[in-house]
Amino acid sequence: MRQKLFKPYLVGCALAAVVFLVAAFAYQGFTFDPRLIVFLILLLLNAHYQIFSVDGSRSFAITFPILFPVVALFGPAWACALGFLGTVSLDELDRDKLVLAYNQGAIGLSAGLSALAFQATGGIPALVVSLPVAVLTYSLLNHGLAMLVFYLRADQPALKWTFILNVFKTLIPSVALSAFFYFCFYHYDILGLFGAYFLFVVVRSGALLGHLETNYRIALIRSLMRAVHAKDPSLMAHLENVADYSKRLAKACRYPFWKMPILIEAAYFHDIGKLEINDSILKKSGRLTPEEYSRMQTHPTRGVEFLKEVPLPPAHKPIVENIAGYHHERYDGTGYPRGLKGEEIPLEARIVAVADTWDAMVGERCYRKPMPIPDAIAELRHVKGTQLDPVLVELFIELIENDNRSVHAVRSVTHRPMHVL
Numbered sequence: 001m002r003q004k005l006f007k008p009y010l011v012g013c014a015l016a017a018v019v020f021l022v023a024a025f026a027y028q029g030f031t032f033d034p035r036l037i038v039f040l041i042l043l044l045l046n047a048h049y050q051i052f053s054v055d056g057s058r059s060f061a062i063t064f065p066i067l068f069p070v071v072a073l074f075g076p077a078w079a080c081a082l083g084f085l086g087t088v089s090l091d092e093l094d095r096d097k098l099v100l101a102y103n104q105g106a107i108g109l110s111a112g113l114s115a116l117a118f119q120a121t122g123g124i125p126a127l128v129v130s131l132p133v134a135v136l137t138y139s140l141l142n143h144g145l146a147m148l149v150f151y152l153r154a155d156q157p158a159l160k161w162t163f164i165l166n167v168f169k170t171l172i173p174s175v176a177l178s179a180f181f182y183f184c185f186y187h188y189d190i191l192g193l194f195g196a197y198f199l200f201v202v203v204r205s206g207a208l209l210g211h212l213e214t215n216y217r218i219a220l221i222r223s224l225m226r227a228v229h230a231k232d233p234s235l236m237a238h239l240e241n242v243a244d245y246s247k248r249l250a251k252a253c254r255y256p257f258w259k260m261p262i263l264i265e266a267a268y269f270h271d272i273g274k275l276e277i278n279d280s281i282l283k284k285s286g287r288l289t290p291e292e293y294s295r296m297q298t299h300p301t302r303g304v305e306f307l308k309e310v311p312l313p314p315a316h317k318p319i320v321e322n323i324a325g326y327h328h329e330r331y332d333g334t335g336y337p338r339g340l341k342g343e344e345i346p347l348e349a350r351i352v353a354v355a356d357t358w359d360a361m362v363g364e365r366c367y368r369k370p371m372p373i374p375d376a377i378a379e380l381r382h383v384k385g386t387q388l389d390p391v392l393v394e395l396f397i398e399l400i401e402n403d404n405r406s407v408h409a410v411r412s413v414t415h416r417p418m419h420v421l
């Protein structure tokens with residue numbers, strides 16, 4: 001039944017827009033202002049160069065902010081007409097004509113009704129109220145009509161109600177940008193409109209570069225993690241646990257919050273040098289020979305060398321390399337690879353060292369069962385000040401003792417973490 005309504009619904013929306021357009025022109029009269037052509041060109045440019053985010057959805061759209069001066073100054077008929085004509089991109093021309101007609105009709109109708117709502121709530125003299133009402137009307141209609149399309153289409157999953165919440169998430173920026181375009185056009189006419197659009201494109205390009213960089217880095221980390229998992233699933237589990245413990249300990253010791261995402265990312269990389277260690281050593285079930293042990297001890301330096309090849313942002317590099325390179329330094333200066341002592345060891349490396357040691361003790365190892373929590377706590381106390389930072393050890397123990405959930409989670413660990421070497 002739903003499916004049968006799909007096509008009539010698309011036709012209905014397109015027709016409703018045409019009826020609205022004719023009725024609105026009949027009511028307000030057909031007065032053409034040549035500046036409307038400029039709006040049309042900007043809208044078409046904007047539609048064609050619309051930016052899509054990685055999940056395929058449109059990044060923050062500025063269709064309405066560009067259209068808003070038309071809504072406010074030229075009335076519902078022109079708002080509907082420009083919404084209808086100005087939002088089609090060249091790429092969309094070869095798609096199903098019925099879907100295209102619906103899309104344009106839905107935007108035209110939303111724009112026209114938004115202009116009506118704008119007038120009904122006081123128009124330009126009451127901009128503080130009428131502008132947010134216009135933005136909300138446009139967005140809610142646009143989203144609501146789209147939700148119905150997904151509901152009626154059998155081959156697509158229905159959109160969740162949270163979809164409509166996006167309207168409220170972007171309400172403030174939409175209102176601000178609409179006001180910005182309106183005032184630029186109102187005070188500086190066409191020049192102001194172009195200026196506002198140019199400024200937006202510059203700002204958006206900058207934001208887009210940052211967005212692309214982040215996506216690229218996340219994709220890179222994911223592929224590295226896939227490689228780690230393929231080599232040894234238990235090493236992957238160890239990296240995940242260490243990242244989680246490190247995050248909690250870093251929070252407890254008031255590690256700067258702006259560096260926290262980098263620390264978590266870096267904790268995942270702390271044993272990345274083990275990718276270059278032979279499986280015969282890495283997966284050995286018995287104790288390592290001195291030769292194998294010294295081979296294993298090269299993994300921090302190998303990790304740093306490996307990470308030098310990874311294009312990380314400049315702010316991430318020192319933290320990531322500190323953790324990979326120094327997580328086996330000991331507080332008393334007898335660790336490796338450099339024999340750093342006390343606070344010479346970077347804070348983030350000291351944090352990860354505690355997390356790493358803990359996960360190695362409470363997890364099942366190749367050659368022994370997981371250590372009971374009280375014994376592991378006693379062992380941590382035993383090595384504080386020699387192997388590990390004493391202050392961080394006490395903070396970590398406090399964390400484990402106070403956090404029942406984490407104790408439970410630790411007890412349920414069933415994987416086999418790697419040697420802590």
Ligand SMILES: [Fe+2]
Nearest residue numbers: 270271327421
């Ligand atoms: Fe390690």
